[in-house]
Amino acid sequence: MSSSPAPSARGSRLALLVVGLCWLAVLFDGLDMFIYGSVLPHMLQEKALGITSGQAGDLGSYATFGMLVGALAAGTVADRIGRKKLMVSCVALFSLASGLCAIAGSVGVFGLGRTLAGVGLGGLLPTAISMVSDYAPRGRAAITIGLLMTAHHAGGILSAYVALWIVEPLGWRSAFWVCVVPLLFVPVLLKFLPESLSFLLAQGRTEEARTLAGRYDAELPAAPADKPATARWENLANLFRGREWIQTLLYWLASFGGLLLVYGVATWLPTLMRSEGYELGSALTFVVLFNLGGIVGMLVAGRASDRFGAPRISAIWFALTACGVFLLSVHMPLALTFAVVFLTGVFLNSAQTMIYATVSIGSAPANRATAVGWTSGMGRFGAVFGPWLGGQLLAADQGDWGFTAFAIAGFSSMVFIGIASLRTATAAPRRGAGNRATGHHAPAAGQ
The missing domain is CATH 1.20.1250.20 (MFS general substrate transporter like domains)
Structure with a gap:
């Protein structure tokens, strides 16, 4: 005689998959966010691109301004194309933007790269939080989000070691080439990251949501109510x-x-x-x-x-x-x-x-x-x-x-x-x- 799984365990396989993939995405987010500060002493010492301290501060603000734009746009864009597609787009954007920083021949091009990276970074984090909230086991949403946020700081730790081990022998551009590596993670997200169940229900794709929930024995959330502007x-x-x-x-x-x-x-x-x-x-x-x-x-x-x-x-x-x-x-x-x-x-x-x-x-x-x-x-x-x-x-x-x-x-x-x-x-x-x-x-x- 088979017994149904306990409510607290329902969807645990799917939650583990989603949290694991989102954790890695946020790790790359943290790496790209902190890499500029970790590499900046080298850039100032070498006078890379002719950068001055004042310009360095401006460049740091470009990334955070991009994050402001990305964060404000994330909800609207996710409602249109889905959270999975937005996460994949954000990872691709900040990875390619880091490549632009790596080949930049002027402060202006480097600044454009950091701004575009910021848009991707700003859009990723709230989207990843929404994804893990959607799939977190019942009663464990807070600790799941807390676990996700540790990835951002782990990325900061990784940025320091990239600067310490790679920049010294290979130069500051090498650090930004490392930040292009997450582009290889895009096919993994496309293949294994499921779409948000709430988004599928909101789009009327109820059968698809039921199939996905049934595959991983997850609970189907209530369909979100439409909210007029x-x-x-x-x-x-x-x-x-x-x-x-x-x-x-x-x-x-x-x-x-x-x-x-x-x-x-x-x-x-x-x-x-x-x-x-x-x-x-x-x-x-x-x-x-x-x-x-x-x-x-x-x-x-x-x-x-x-x-x-x-x-x-x-x-x-x-x-x-x-x-x-x-x-x-x-x-x-x-x-x-x-x-x-x-x-x-x-x-x-x-x-x-x-x-x-x-x-x-x-x-x-x-x-x-x-x-x-x-x-x-x-x-x-x-x-x-x-x-x-x-x-x-x-x-x-x-x-x-x-x-x-x-x-x-x-x-x-x-x-x-x-x-x-x-x-x-x-x-x-x-x-x-x-x-x-x-x-x-x-x-x-x-x-």
Whole structure:
């Protein structure tokens, strides 16, 4: 007598396949994102393409601007062509764009390559998150997404070793040729990555979705309801009704400072550490430790937020990040500096994630996607500004102020998310009924 599989195990084979393929795609995403910062000290030392510190900051911002465009366009494009095709297109785009960087004969061509790579990088991550959310076993979506995000930091670690082992003997262009290798992964995605079940249902391809779900013994999700454009704009307007605009602005400002810090440090950490007198090998080791900290932080922050509240953890994490980043401007013994970089990675990379958790928990279900999406989108402008700011400070021979400027950004995000959480706690009694209806307790957002 056969028995049906337990609900928690349903679809485990399909989930493993999807998460594994998406993890590798995000690994390549992280490699391409971090490779510029890892190779930048070589490029500045060799005066590659005649690049200056100010131009280097601009080039870093080109990639993050491309990511802004890619992230904003990802949802609309995925709804039209499907998540699988979009993921494949993004991997192909940032791989080919890295090839353009590798053969670039001028700063302008190199900048075009980094911008196009950014579009691919920005479109891939939200699409991959959507894919693994679709196929995650019931009750395990959060830990599945957390596992996926470790791939981005693993890519950052890989970028440091590419710079350390390949660039020194072969030159800076070799690093970007390495970033073309993910193009070989495109046929693998085309052959083995299944299409999103939700997308198939939304397109009316119900039989295809049933066949795919049956092949892997996965649960078929409910067909998504169509949402008119007027409803989407109404959800955006709801973020500004009454005094909600204050809360919305605070979240946006916190996200702006958080992503300024994340991408500013990611771009300039090796170069700034060299300006502080550390050898190149040590400076690249800092990239490894920073991303190892990011992996640990992603696994720790969620559990801490479940216990103490996401707003509180985000504010504390940003405060600790600001302290850690500021300490990097002080020349300390190497072992102590390694420890500070690791801990800074733990707190920095997950502090921003907890802003999204805070917004998600504090929003009504109908408005949640809009609130989180716009908070992330506004933060992307900080991602563009951070690399540019670091370049301007170095160009003005004010590298010592780089870490201080980034520390101020972390402190500002702590203030904004802290004020937002206090306002939420004050408003909790009158919004309690609504929160209970969503399955969240009112104090959670304000703890």
